[in-house]
Amino acid sequence: MIVAAAIVLAILPFVFFRGRELARALFNELALYAFALGVWVFAGTVGANDFDPYIAIVFVAVAQLALIAIKIAATQQLSNPATRFAIAAALVYAILIPAQFRSALDGDEPFYLLVTESIVHDHDLDLANQYRDIAKSDTGRPDLVPQLGDPTGPHGEQYSRHEPFLPLLMVPGYALFGVPGAIATIALFGVLLVRSLVRWLEDEGISDATIRALMPLIVFGPPVVFYAVRIWPEVPAAFCFVEALRGVRQQRAQRWIPALFALVMLKLRFVLIGVTLVPFILRGRNRNVAALAFAILALPLLVVWLVSGSATNVHTWRELIPVAPMPYLRGLFGLLLDGAAGIAFQAPLYLLGIFALVRWRAMPEGFRLGAIASLIYVVTLLPRSEWHGGWSPPLRYIVVFIPVLALGAAAMYERSKWWLAPIALWTIGLTVHGIAEPWRLFHIANGENAVGEWLSAMQHSDFSRMFPSYIRPNFAAIVAAIVFVAILPFSRREKVAEGRMRGASTTIAAVALALFFHIARLPADRIEFEDAHVIHNGGELYPYEYQVARFIYRGGWLMKHGDSLSFLAKRGSYVLFYASTQPAVIDLGGHAFHLDKAPNYAMTVVDLPVTGRVTLRCLDGSINLDRMDRRD
Amino acid sequence: MPDRRSLVIAIVTAIVAALACAASVQFATPVDRALPFLAVVMVALNAPIAVLPLIVVENVIADEPTRLLAIGIVMALAFASAKAPHIITTLLAVLVLRWIPFHNVVMWRELIILAGAVAVAYVMNGASLAVLLALFTPAWPAKIAVMLFVIAIIAAFQLRRVKGSSVIVALLIAFFPWSGLMARGWSAFLRPPHQGNRQYVGQALKPGSTTTIDVPADAHAVIVSGANVQHLPCGTILGTLNGKPVTAPDWGFMRREQFFASRNCYPSDPAGRIRDYGWSAWIDGAERIALPHGTRTIRVDVNPRLPKDATLQVEAFE
Numbered sequence: 001m002i003v004a005a006a007i008v009l010a011i012l013p014f015v016f017f018r019g020r021e022l023a024r025a026l027f028n029e030l031a032l033y034a035f036a037l038g039v040w041v042f043a044g045t046v047g048a049n050d051f052d053p054y055i056a057i058v059f060v061a062v063a064q065l066a067l068i069a070i071k072i073a074a075t076q077q078l079s080n081p082a083t084r085f086a087i088a089a090a091l092v093y094a095i096l097i098p099a100q101f102r103s104a105l106d107g108d109e110p111f112y113l114l115v116t117e118s119i120v121h122d123h124d125l126d127l128a129n130q131y132r133d134i135a136k137s138d139t140g141r142p143d144l145v146p147q148l149g150d151p152t153g154p155h156g157e158q159y160s161r162h163e164p165f166l167p168l169l170m171v172p173g174y175a176l177f178g179v180p181g182a183i184a185t186i187a188l189f190g191v192l193l194v195r196s197l198v199r200w201l202e203d204e205g206i207s208d209a210t211i212r213a214l215m216p217l218i219v220f221g222p223p224v225v226f227y228a229v230r231i232w233p234e235v236p237a238a239f240c241f242v243e244a245l246r247g248v249r250q251q252r253a254q255r256w257i258p259a260l261f262a263l264v265m266l267k268l269r270f271v272l273i274g275v276t277l278v279p280f281i282l283r284g285r286n287r288n289v290a291a292l293a294f295a296i297l298a299l300p301l302l303v304v305w306l307v308s309g310s311a312t313n314v315h316t317w318r319e320l321i322p323v324a325p326m327p328y329l330r331g332l333f334g335l336l337l338d339g340a341a342g343i344a345f346q347a348p349l350y351l352l353g354i355f356a357l358v359r360w361r362a363m364p365e366g367f368r369l370g371a372i373a374s375l376i377y378v379v380t381l382l383p384r385s386e387w388h389g390g391w392s393p394p395l396r397y398i399v400v401f402i403p404v405l406a407l408g409a410a411a412m413y414e415r416s417k418w419w420l421a422p423i424a425l426w427t428i429g430l431t432v433h434g435i436a437e438p439w440r441l442f443h444i445a446n447g448e449n450a451v452g453e454w455l456s457a458m459q460h461s462d463f464s465r466m467f468p469s470y471i472r473p474n475f476a477a478i479v480a481a482i483v484f485v486a487i488l489p490f491s492r493r494e495k496v497a498e499g500r501m502r503g504a505s506t507t508i509a510a511v512a513l514a515l516f517f518h519i520a521r522l523p524a525d526r527i528e529f530e531d532a533h534v535i536h537n538g539g540e541l542y543p544y545e546y547q548v549a550r551f552i553y554r555g556g557w558l559m560k561h562g563d564s565l566s567f568l569a570k571r572g573s574y575v576l577f578y579a580s581t582q583p584a585v586i587d588l589g590g591h592a593f594h595l596d597k598a599p600n601y602a603m604t605v606v607d608l609p610v611t612g613r614v615t616l617r618c619l620d621g622s623i624n625l626d627r628m629d630r631r632d
Numbered sequence: 633m634p635d636r637r638s639l640v641i642a643i644v645t646a647i648v649a650a651l652a653c654a655a656s657v658q659f660a661t662p663v664d665r666a667l668p669f670l671a672v673v674m675v676a677l678n679a680p681i682a683v684l685p686l687i688v689v690e691n692v693i694a695d696e697p698t699r700l701l702a703i704g705i706v707m708a709l710a711f712a713s714a715k716a717p718h719i720i721t722t723l724l725a726v727l728v729l730r731w732i733p734f735h736n737v738v739m740w741r742e743l744i745i746l747a748g749a750v751a752v753a754y755v756m757n758g759a760s761l762a763v764l765l766a767l768f769t770p771a772w773p774a775k776i777a778v779m780l781f782v783i784a785i786i787a788a789f790q791l792r793r794v795k796g797s798s799v800i801v802a803l804l805i806a807f808f809p810w811s812g813l814m815a816r817g818w819s820a821f822l823r824p825p826h827q828g829n830r831q832y833v834g835q836a837l838k839p840g841s842t843t844t845i846d847v848p849a850d851a852h853a854v855i856v857s858g859a860n861v862q863h864l865p866c867g868t869i870l871g872t873l874n875g876k877p878v879t880a881p882d883w884g885f886m887r888r889e890q891f892f893a894s895r896n897c898y899p900s901d902p903a904g905r906i907r908d909y910g911w912s913a914w915i916d917g918a919e920r921i922a923l924p925h926g927t928r929t930i931r932v933d934v935n936p937r938l939p940k941d942a943t944l945q946v947e948a949f950e
Contacts (some may be wrong), residue, residue: 031799035708035806042807045824046906050695116798421681455692504641507648507682510671513684514652517691 001098001438002057008091009064015087016072025071029064036060058436060101062220062428063365065092067192069216069424072208081211082198089194089219089228093187096229096435097180103439105179107392108229110139110145111160115167115173116182125307128158149549151308159307161314163300165265166233186235190228193239194219197403200246204364206410213420214349214413218406221427222347223395224473226434226441232268232392234399238264241273242403245370248280256281257292258543264300268313270400271297272377280369330470331382335398337480338465340449341388343405344480346395346430348423352412353405355491363411370404386551388471393434393441418505445551447472448531455520456533461568462524466516471529523568523611525630529557538563542624554601559586560622566615569608571629576606577626584621589614601626646675649683658685662733662909663700663809664690669732670703673724674710682710700809708806712798720761722753725801726766728865731809732910748781755788760800761886767804767815770892812913813906816891819898825915827903828950829854836943837871840936843946847927851949854930855903857883857918859943862890866897870933870944873921878932881917883945888912903950918947 007343013025043049078084092181103114114130122129127146135142151159173181173188195220201211218224227235240263247256256551260281264274278293305311336354337344343351357371381387381397389396398405413420433450434441440450448456452464468480527534530541539559543550556579557565576593578584579602584595589608596602606628608614616625650668657667667690674682685706693699707728714721726749731737732796745766753762759917765784806813831848836859847854862882869877881896888911896917904916923930934944 031797031874035799035803038803039701039705039806041821042810043697045820046697046701046810046813048695048697048701050693050698425681425684458692458694506683507645508678510649510652510683510687513687514655517656518689 001095004098005061005095009061009068009096011091012065012068012088013071013443015084015091016068016078017075021071021075025068028071032060032064032067052436055432055436059432062432062435065216065220066424066428069220072216073213075212078208078212078249081208081215082202084196085198085215085219086191086195090187092220093190093225093228094184097183097187097223098185098563099435100229100438101180102437105231106439106442107232107390108162108238110137110141111162112137112167112170112231112233113137113174113179113182114144115160115162115164116170117172119164119167120175125159125164126153126157127160128156131158133479138174140179145613149314151313153309161303161308163233163265163267163313164307164603165262165300165303166231169236170231183229183231186231187228189239191225191235191429193224193228193235193242193403196239196242196246197406200242200366200403201407201410203206203246203249204407206364206367206407206413210413214406214410217349217424217427218402220431221349222430222434223393224402225400225431226393226394226438227399230393230438232396234396237263237266237270237400238402240371241370241400244277244371245366245403247387248277248369249366253289256536257296259520260293261296261299263586265298265303268300268304268315269377269380269397271300273373277373280373319384320380322379322400327383327385328379330473331384331387333477333481334387334485335382336469337465337468337484338388339452339464339476339479339533340443340445340447340469340471341394342468342470345449345467347402348426349409349495350402350405351409352416352419353408355416356408356493358488359412364407367404367407370401370407374401374404385405386531386549388551390445390446390549390551391442392441400606412475416491420442422505422509441459441542444545445471445529446555447474448526453532456531459521459532460532460535461521462527462531463520464533466520467525472555474526523570527567527569527574527628528555529565529567529625530555534565534567536563536565539565539618549602554626556624556626558624559618561618561620564617566613568612569614569628571608571611573631574606574608574628575603575631576628577601577603579626580621580626582621584623585619586623587615587619589616591621595621595623605631642675642880643846645680646672649675649680653683653690654742656690658690659696659699661696661809662701662735663703666732666734666910667703669734670707670728673728676720676724676913677710677714677716679710679713679715682706682713690767701806704806704809707808708802709889711805712802714798717819718753718757718759719750721756721759721798721801722749722762722766725763725805726750728805728808729763729767730911732808732811733908733912734812736908736910736912738771741777744774745769745771745777745781748777748784752784753787754780755785756792760797761791763801765806767811770888772889772892775788775893809909810906810913812888812908812911813915816886816888817898820915821900823851823898823900823902823905825902825906825918827905828853830948830950832948834948835946837932837934837946838943839934839938839940842931842933844929844931845946846929847923848949851923851927852925853903853922853950855918855920855947855950856880857904857916857945857947858896859945860895860939860941864938864942865895868940869935870938870942871932873932874930876928878921878944880944882920883917884914885917886914888914920950 007029013022017025114127116131118125118127130137134144146158149163150161170182170185173185240259243259244256244263247259260274264271274297281293282290304313334342336342339345366608447469448464449467452467455463465474466476468477470477539557542556542558580598583597586593588606593606595604649671653667653671657664671683674680689702689706693702717864730742736849749762749766752765753759802831817900837843857880862885867879870880871878881899884890885894885896899917903918903920906915
């Protein structure tokens with residue numbers, strides 16, 4: 001795989017450059033290899049070996065990509081960028097597919113593959129025999145069982161809740177090359193997405209220089225790069241969405257009809273996008289077109305009804321009815337700013353696309369059309385408890401809108417250039433992390449994120465609280481929301497001097513980073529007992545990691561007699577939230593506390609006499625510790 | 633030339649970046665303590681964004697060699713992407729390579745080298761050769777440094793067409809936490825020193841003396857070095873060990889003050905440790921001598937013809 005990656009990286013400059021520029025790009029590549037080799041030799045000499053060699057290799061490969069991206073941005077002329085970026089995407093995704101096999105298929109992926117297997121081998125959608133012989137399945141998941149609420153037939157048939165269109169698309173690839181072939185099908189849609197997106201950006205008047213600067217971050221950065229090499233309908237949907245938007249903008253029925261059809265067939269939720277898009281399709285059109293558009297929207301409902309016996313499958317119409325405002329706010333800021341599932345931390349480039357909304361009138365028409373088409377879908381997504389995507393790589397539910405956000409980001413690029421360097425740095429980190437450890441793309445939605453967990457576990461201090469969480473709302477979430485709302489109006493301002501802004505942004509970021517590390521090492525006001533900063537000696541996570549819909553539970557740490565844990569805390573009075581089916585006795589910082597039986601969550605007041613590391617022991621009974629909040 | 637407003641912004645950015653880095657220092661090595669200075673260098677290189685990974689590295693990597701190497705890599709990336717003039721790049725590179733740790737800097741010697749490097753960079757219109765020269769030029773004796781730079785400046789007029797690369801400067805900068813090792817211990821890259829479990833002996837034997845030492849069970853090698861032997865030619869026999877000749881360099885021959893005058897060679901089986909940081913970094917000259925299996929005692933005879941103040945040190949068993 002390393003050799004394949006080196007070959008692909010060697011070919012990439014030939015895709016973009018000619019003559020002296022090509023020679024320069026190849027020289028840069030060789031220089032980086034020489035540099036990496038030098039570092040490796042030197043690291044051995046000085047004993048610097050506290051790093052994972054695989055991550056180091058992935059880092060060098062991503063650094064090569066970054067180097068090529070810088071060169072692409074700096075080049076003066078790039079003819080036919082759509083095709084070139086598509087070829088580059090094909091090459092890079094091809095080497096990423098085997099990299100993803102470091103972990104088993106996860107989330108919805110094995111279910112999609114199981115349906116594909118069923119279509120190929122049995123020519124049906126009944127998965128009962130697949131589940132019976134799950135050990136023989138190519139999913140590599142012998143533990144796979146039907147998902148809660150999956151439709152069943154009258155004769156013991158077992159169907160998947162997932163729409164069969166994506167498995168159908170993967171049939172040729174799977175039949176020819178097995179699982180890699182199935183994933184290659186998704187990657188192919190990734191390549192098509194890249195090509196269509198560049199074409200769309202050009203159509204909407206985005207300059208060549210901006211396209212050259214941003215496309216590498218879009219093509220090789222999250223979330224596209226991860227969803228393009230895994231079995232999810234998101235990237236094919238994004239391709240269909242951008243094609244539908246292009247078709248509508250160009251008033252070309254040959255483009256929007258197949259695109260809209262494929263989009264709504266991929267996932268029932270995408271019908272909400274189609275519904276919003278239809279009025280724009282129908283402007284000044286005849287009845288036949290209207291009938292066709294509505295037929296396309298009705299088709300997935302029919303298919304789902306045929307498969308599951310319900311036109312809405314596992315969903316209900318009630319989900320479309322507006323609820324109280326708080327869940328909307330939580331979902332909205334969560335999608336934007338959450339440390340584990342928000343755009344700001346998982347794909348910061350697209351935050352520029354959000355800021356583009358503030359400059360609505362100045363934005364390209366395609367962006368406005370895309371944003372309006374996204375409206376109903378987003379509004380119905382926000383109040384859902386699973387707004388963050390559940391057990392999936394980050395940003396699952398909004399990957400389909402990446403083309404629109406990319407167009408917005410491109411339109412904002414000229415006045416936001418100074419943010420590109422920090423965005424690129426963060427994106428490189430995300431890409432390295434996701435490629436080197438693909439299993440960590442999945443997170444249990446407990447309010448922590450990968451960086452927070454890593455730092456907390458390493459330094460035994462609560463770093464996770466420094467990242468805004470709307471999954472388990474914390475103080476940082478409130479601060480982040482206020483800051484975000486406060487800076488929104490600034491994005492309306494005309495272009496500011498680049499040098500001034502670059503200096504200011506670096507200064508602010510450096511101070512913020514220093515403060516981040518300083519404050520994170522101080523004891524926190526709230527202790528979440530299951531978090532990574534707590535040192536656990538015995539006990540277990542509640543609910544267990546793979547609990548279905550885990551995010552709707554109050555997380556905690558189960559302790560029984562003899563178990564203990566320790567954490568940093570300030571002195572003072574705390575409210576302890578716990579659940580216990582029997583009376584329990586705990587020792588906290590040398591003081592014993594008798595806790596009453598509390599089958600549902602209860603709270604009690606406890607005191608900590610000193611600031612510092614505190615040990616909590618379970619002396620008698622068993623208890624589920626939720627959290628501890630400081631009162632003063 | 634930058635306008636006044638840009639200059640003020642750069643100065644403010646440098647001050648704030650240095651303060652942020654000063655607040656982030658977690659460890660006591662001279663390289664860690666130099667973080668504020670490194671932040672200023674980054675701003676001067678017009679690569680202030682590199683301050684961010686610098687703060688992150690300081691805060692998240694606890695293992696010392698790995699952290700220092702990571703700081704070096706961040707600095708290297710800053711130099712590789714620098715858009716500063718060659719003279720400024722050279723000046724900053726020499727400061728980074730040679731002026732850490734600052735308390736070891738002999739000002740007038742280093743100013744000579746700094747001026748020489750800047751002059752070479754000016755004549756060459758490039759930083760690579762100047763930085764290379766500055767790295768390898770000894771500060772002791774100073775006259776050698778002066779001579780070297782005079783020759784270099786003259787040669788630079790002839791070499792002006794040779795184009796350098798920022799990659800060379802970046803590669804050198806990556807290892808600045810041990811730049812002394814780069815300058816004086818290049819053999820360590822081919823034969824890196826390593827240490828096993830040691831049982832220390834700590835005997836310094838004068839010329840003509842003889843001693844017998846019991847070998848601990850499981851020991852497979854003895855670690856020896858010389859003292860006050862840096863002027864002896866490479867391969868001088870310091871004594872015998874169970875009848876076999878022993879050669880070893882002076883324990884401190886790679887120190888910056890001694891290296892240029894020393895005639896010793898890097899050990900063939902190095903057992904020394906990397907000591908100090910930056911341009912003061914060096915490896916002690918401990919040599920590993922393998923013992924035949926089952927050796928119970930060693931008899932060491934020190935060469936009586938060694939200088940009076942020379943000693944053969946039996947440091948430890950491994």
